[in-house]
Amino acid sequence: MNKNLLAFTAFALLIMHLPVSARNVRDNIVxxxxxxxxxFTTVVAxxxxxxxxFKAPIVEATGSGGGLKLFCAGVGVRHPDIAxxxxxxxxxxxxxxxxxxxxxxxxxxxxxxxxTLARSNKGKAFELTLKQLFLALAKEIPxxxxxxxxxxxxxxxxxxxxxxxxxxxIEVMGPPPTSGTRDAFVELAMEGxxxxxxxxxxxxxxxxxxxxxxxxxxxxxxxxxxxxxxxxLIVQKLDTNPNALGIFGFSFLxxxxxxxxxxxIDGVEPDFDEIASGAYPxxxxxxxYVKKAHVEMIPGLKEFLEEFTSDKAWGDExxxxxxxxxxxxxxxxxxxxxxxxxLKELEM
Amino acid sequence: MNNRTxxxxxxxxxxxxxxxxxxxxxxxxxYGLTGIVLGLVFVLILFISIIGKGYGAFQQxxxxxxxxxxxxxxxxxQTRDSKVISRAxxxxxxxxxxxxxxxxxxxRRQIRDLNRMISSGAMFQLRDRVLExxxxxxxxxxxxxxxxxxxxxxxxxxxxxxxxxxxxxxxDHQVAWVDKLLEQGLIxxxxxxxxxxxxxxxxxxxxxxRGALMGSMYTLxxxxxxxxxxxxxxxxxxxxxxxxxxxxxxxxxNINNLAAVPSIVFGLLGLAMFxxxxxxxxxxxxxxxxxxxxxxxxxxxxxxxxALKSVPPSIRxxxxxxxxxKLQTVFHHVLPLALxxxxxxxxxxxxQALGETAPLLMIGMVAFIVDIPKGIFxxxxxxxxxxxxxxxxxxRAFVERTSAAIMVLLAFLISMNAVAVFxxxxxxxxx
Numbered sequence: 001m002n003k004n005l006l007a008f009t010a011f012a013l014l015i016m017h018l019p020v021s022a023r024n025v026r027d028n029i030v031x032x033x034x035x036x037x038x039x040f041t042t043v044v045a046x047x048x049x050x051x052x053x054f055k056a057p058i059v060e061a062t063g064s065g066g067g068l069k070l071f072c073a074g075v076g077v078r079h080p081d082i083a084x085x086x087x088x089x090x091x092x093x094x095x096x097x098x099x100x101x102x103x104x105x106x107x108x109x110x111x112x113x114x115x116t117l118a119r120s121n122k123g124k125a126f127e128l129t130l131k132q133l134f135l136a137l138a139k140e141i142p143x144x145x146x147x148x149x150x151x152x153x154x155x156x157x158x159x160x161x162x163x164x165x166x167x168x169x170i171e172v173m174g175p176p177p178t179s180g181t182r183d184a185f186v187e188l189a190m191e192g193x194x195x196x197x198x199x200x201x202x203x204x205x206x207x208x209x210x211x212x213x214x215x216x217x218x219x220x221x222x223x224x225x226x227x228x229x230x231x232x233l234i235v236q237k238l239d240t241n242p243n244a245l246g247i248f249g250f251s252f253l254x255x256x257x258x259x260x261x262x263x264x265i266d267g268v269e270p271d272f273d274e275i276a277s278g279a280y281p282x283x284x285x286x287x288x289y290v291k292k293a294h295v296e297m298i299p300g301l302k303e304f305l306e307e308f309t310s311d312k313a314w315g316d317e318x319x320x321x322x323x324x325x326x327x328x329x330x331x332x333x334x335x336x337x338x339x340x341x342x343l344k345e346l347e348m
Numbered sequence: 349m350n351n352r353t354x355x356x357x358x359x360x361x362x363x364x365x366x367x368x369x370x371x372x373x374x375x376x377x378x379y380g381l382t383g384i385v386l387g388l389v390f391v392l393i394l395f396i397s398i399i400g401k402g403y404g405a406f407q408q409x410x411x412x413x414x415x416x417x418x419x420x421x422x423x424x425x426q427t428r429d430s431k432v433i434s435r436a437x438x439x440x441x442x443x444x445x446x447x448x449x450x451x452x453x454x455x456r457r458q459i460r461d462l463n464r465m466i467s468s469g470a471m472f473q474l475r476d477r478v479l480e481x482x483x484x485x486x487x488x489x490x491x492x493x494x495x496x497x498x499x500x501x502x503x504x505x506x507x508x509x510x511x512x513x514x515x516x517x518x519x520d521h522q523v524a525w526v527d528k529l530l531e532q533g534l535i536x537x538x539x540x541x542x543x544x545x546x547x548x549x550x551x552x553x554x555x556x557x558r559g560a561l562m563g564s565m566y567t568l569x570x571x572x573x574x575x576x577x578x579x580x581x582x583x584x585x586x587x588x589x590x591x592x593x594x595x596x597x598x599x600x601x602n603i604n605n606l607a608a609v610p611s612i613v614f615g616l617l618g619l620a621m622f623x624x625x626x627x628x629x630x631x632x633x634x635x636x637x638x639x640x641x642x643x644x645x646x647x648x649x650x651x652x653x654x655a656l657k658s659v660p661p662s663i664r665x666x667x668x669x670x671x672x673x674k675l676q677t678v679f680h681h682v683l684p685l686a687l688x689x690x691x692x693x694x695x696x697x698x699x700q701a702l703g704e705t706a707p708l709l710m711i712g713m714v715a716f717i718v719d720i721p722k723g724i725f726x727x728x729x730x731x732x733x734x735x736x737x738x739x740x741x742x743x744r745a746f747v748e749r750t751s752a753a754i755m756v757l758l759a760f761l762i763s764m765n766a767v768a769v770f771x772x773x774x775x776x777x778x779x
Contacts, residue, residue: 038716042716045716045718046716055719056719058631059716060712060714060715255742255744261515317460
């Protein structure tokens with residue numbers, strides 16, 4: 001027995017002395033941030049790692065807000081080099097960055113992502129306007145009798161909103177409040193629909209807080225189901241429940257065209273061309289933010305940005321479009337590629 | 349007389365009750381059996397659904413192409429320098445041989461579609477082939493190349509041919525290409541070695557579990573090396589040497605409470621202590637192992653103390669009576685007897701640690717990492733995180749990979765438990 005114990009201790013000591021590579025400098029790029037931008041950054045990261053002599057960057061999906069917080073924590077190898085974001089950096093975040101010594105930030109717009117409303121193929125097709133969408137999902141809506149008051153949302157079936165809509169109950173599955181997709185959906189779809197009411201639109205100038213509460217609050221009585229951050233789960237649930245609608249990024253619709261179809265919004269089909277042209281109303285831009293101070297410090301960062309902004313990645317036929325990225329028009333791409341080459345600093 | 353009638357009536361009461369008591373026992377046995385059967389059915393459903401979804405991932409569709417390894421493309425100056433060779437444009441070789449198989453395909457769009465049939469990773473297969481054996485340059489050879497994920501899904505029946513063309517990811521002309529290859533025997537499902545040798549990838553056909561598997565191993569290694577000695581020493585000291593006073597009581601209560609702390613809290617602690625204060629690298633198995641050590645320590649200590657308590661006092665008394673010192677008593681007699689129980693506790697703790705993702709989220713191990721970690725300082729991810737990341741990917745082909753990764757995780761767990769059972773059997777002593 002004693003021998004056994006001894007042997008075990010010896011073994012433990014032996015393996016503890018396995019060679020370890022001590023690292024004072026970092027030789028790989030670290031990227032944090034939005035889970036919406038994650039599918040695109042990871043593809044570039046992987047290709048970059050395979051094609052060049054540099055190591056593949058590490059990409060963490062922390063959400064836009066969480067990513068920018070890490071990004072702005074300071075300069076040095078312990079802090080990330082790039083932040084993914086599915087919205088523009090907020091001025092409060094920018095100030096936070098400045099305070100922590102992250103003075104020079106380069107902003108790169110990647111392209112667009114459409115937020116789609118989809119339904120199972122087994123159900124019937126119908127289209128929605130932003131106004132109808134707002135009436136279906138808002139917590140408080142303008143009094144249907146016409147007075148300039150808001151009442152708690154009374155609608156339970158689509159038909160009640162507009163006779164042209166199907167007679168099924170309102171059931172929408174979408175992302176929770178922590179998600180950037182939700183932020184963008186609220187800002188673009190809900191607020192867009194909300195502005196169809198003149199008296200609410202007027203509130204924007206004189207009482208912005210009330211305006212925001214009305215336009216940005218999604219109902220909590222069960223008609224809107226927070227389905228978690230996992231979009232695949234929403235796809236599966238839609239497949240088993242043909243009455244429900246789901247809200248997710250265009251790439252998930254693109255991969256599941258045999259099971260789902262996207263609803264036309266304001267008469268526009270959610271497809272590649274319509275989102276790229278800007279005709280589809282619910283689309284948002286995606287960004288990455290780069291620390292200028294790290295460009296010299298981290299090997300490969302400059303080359304990584306070049307790969308990212310090359311036409312073979314983000315161009316009209318680049319490999320990112322295979323993953324569902326909606327590219328920017330050529331002149332806008334050129335402008336951002338130039339900004340990256342000159343490391344033009346973001347000012348706010 | 350009076351007494352007799354009394355005892356008779358007692359017997360009658362007993363007899364009357366017998367049937368009731370027996371049926372109560374039968375009912376209870378029935379409940380117990382139902383519980384077991386239900387449990388087994390659920391486990392069975394779980395296994396069937398995972399294996400049913402995941403077994404497909406162990407096969408991968410590959411396409412055979414006769415590749416001409418043209419010297420003019422690979423190494424025009426005949427340097428045979430590995431740097432030149434690895435930078436060559438292998439895609440053009442693939443394109444060339446594809447047009448030979450499908451001479452009828454014309455038009456930019458069609459040709460683009462045709463080239464997409466082969467995975468974007470195929471060029472690395474060719475590169476590795478040439479690097480391994482440069483003499484292949486200038487010759488022609490039949491190579492099995494990875495098909496891209498959509499074609500793989502078609503071959504496995506996850507993209508159905510019966511669906512109308514407009515709703516299918518692969519259009520009719522693409523399906524016709526597959527049929528042509530099938531006729532010539534140039535496309536088939538082969539064993540998926542990539543799944544076990546490659547790291548993570550965003551292209552499903554190139555994604556492998558090895559990176560996460562190695563990450564899990566390194567992390568668990570750190571956890572085991574730290575938590576077992578510390579946990580065992582703590583348990584032995586508290587149980588055998590420590591005086592009973594309010595300090596040891598306080599420590600005991602705290603250890604018990606610590607076992608119930610949600611794991612994410614340990615992640616936050618790890619972020620604040622190991623990464624921000626000590627400056628250890630983010631995403632490293634070392635930090636992951638440290639955090640998981642904190643999490644598993646209470647489990648190991650509590651199990652260790654229970655094992656020590658179950659050693660009969662007569663053993664200690666006999667040893668002391670024979671003149672052994674306290675230390676000798678513990679190490680020669682008590683500890684060997686308690687070791688099987690301690691090992692069980694350790695394995696339960698390690699199994700918990702293996703399945704944990706929440707604390708790792710905070711320390712950056714939930715990340716997309718292509719390179720396979722080579723040590724405890726390299727960035728890595730672990731098996732449950734890999735499962736989560738794949739489950740969240742839009743590509744259809746990741747569904748089967750998710751289930752396959754779960755199978756690998758379960759296999760890891762079962763083999764770990766098997767080692768524990770083996771060790772326990774070896775060390776087991778009876779008294």
